Amino acid sequence: MGNSDQSIVPEHSLDRDCTTLSRHVLQQFSSFTAEAQDISAIMSRIALAAKLISRRLSRAGLMAGALGFTGETNVQGESVKKMDIYANEVFISVFKQSGLVCRLASEEMDKPYYIPENCPIGRYTLLYDPIDGSSNVDINLNVGSIFSLRQQQGDDLNGEAKDLLQNGDGQIAAGYILYGPSTVLVYSLGKGVHSFILDPSLGEFILADENITIPEHGPVYSVNEGNYWQWEESIREYIRYVHRHDGYTSRYSGALVGDFHRILMQGGVFLYPGTVKKPEGKLRLLYESAPLAFLAEQAGGKASTGKERLLDFIPEKLHQRTPLAIGSVEDVELVESFIKDWARRTSEAAAKETISSNS
Ligand code: AFP
DSSP, X not given: OOOGGGOSSOHHHHHHHTOBHHHHHHHTSSSOOHXXXXXXXXXXXXXXXXXXXXXXXXXXXXXXXXSSEEEEEOTTSOEEEHHHHHHHHHHHHHHTTXXXXXXXXXXXXXXXXXXXXXXXXXXXXXEEEEEESGGGGGGTOOEEEEEEEEEOOSOOTTSOOGGGOSOGGGEEEEEEEEESSSEEEEEESSSOOEEEEEETTTTEEEXXXXXXXXXXXXXXXXXXXXXXXXXXXXXXHXXXXXXXXXXXXXXXXXXXXXXXXXXXXXXXXXXXXXXXXXXXXXXXXXXXXXXXXXXXXXXXXXXXOSSSBGGGOOOSSTTOBOOEEEEXXXXXXXXXXXXXXXXXXXXXXXXXXXXXXXX
8 A cells, every 4th residue: 555556546647636726726836825825715716606606507497596687787788697696696705704805896796896804814806707608598508707816906995996907917817617518617827727627526626637728720710790790891801711711610609718718729719809880899808808818828829809919908997898809829810910901901092082182
């Protein structure tokens, strides 16, 4: 006993089974500093929220009052689902009396939720989208949760959370949970991207993949083509390009986390462009696009608004939206090239028009 040569279980397999999320987080810090312990404790709370949400989703169809709309609209003017409210409250509940996080800012709440009793100790803010892709909930398709962790700057005494209006490089951690056939948690602390699968028999997230890298190019483009006639011509030109060239295929589920997860693992591009009427698009920068952009870059990919690096974009308000092109470097750059080329041609045409009207 105790001698690995005599063991019936390969040593690496047991090691992997024992690599839980909290252990992995601690391994990424060189020593057991207070920061390492805080971040590990925060990630454990996020994992608890994920387990609670996953449990409810797996039984929602059998529970009275778990599915459907509440009849309310959220700060975005969207109809709120009961699962949105449940998941939002789960995140609040797991961080109350945690001593870890001072503020929670969510897509479902107009203003951040303050936890003053945590503030003397915890100096972090968690931003999150509790249920992303909620149109999938009632029909038992994949949904996700997205999170991003930032250090609070200043005391935010007037409760306006202005310090959150910064670019995405200030994220300390970011990740998502995908509630699919299995529940997967993907995260980064700025040291690569790692994925964990919830083992329901253990109630633990166990390491699945370390240092995930997005292929340079992939066949998938993921976009809601129902918006074709609402896009600017540059995006339509890009779509016509992929239609006419071999090697491209379309996949779109209406839930960003699942669609992005496919791109992260297999390459390609996810797109949510602006439309002529709504140039900023649909996705929320702080709760959706910036955390995923952080992961994409950490995995060697790229994320763009179409015109600039997404993580450079500074929001003017908490619920700011931005267009998004995210995924493999080559594929994101191809989208950007169509946008750039269209802008050049449009400004040249405008210049010619000015000259001819002046002559
Ligand atoms: P919901 O959570 O309101 O369903 O929105 C989901 C989402 O923000 C994102 O997950 C999807 O990629 C995108 O919207 C889908 O939007 P369209 O239905 O306009 O394609």
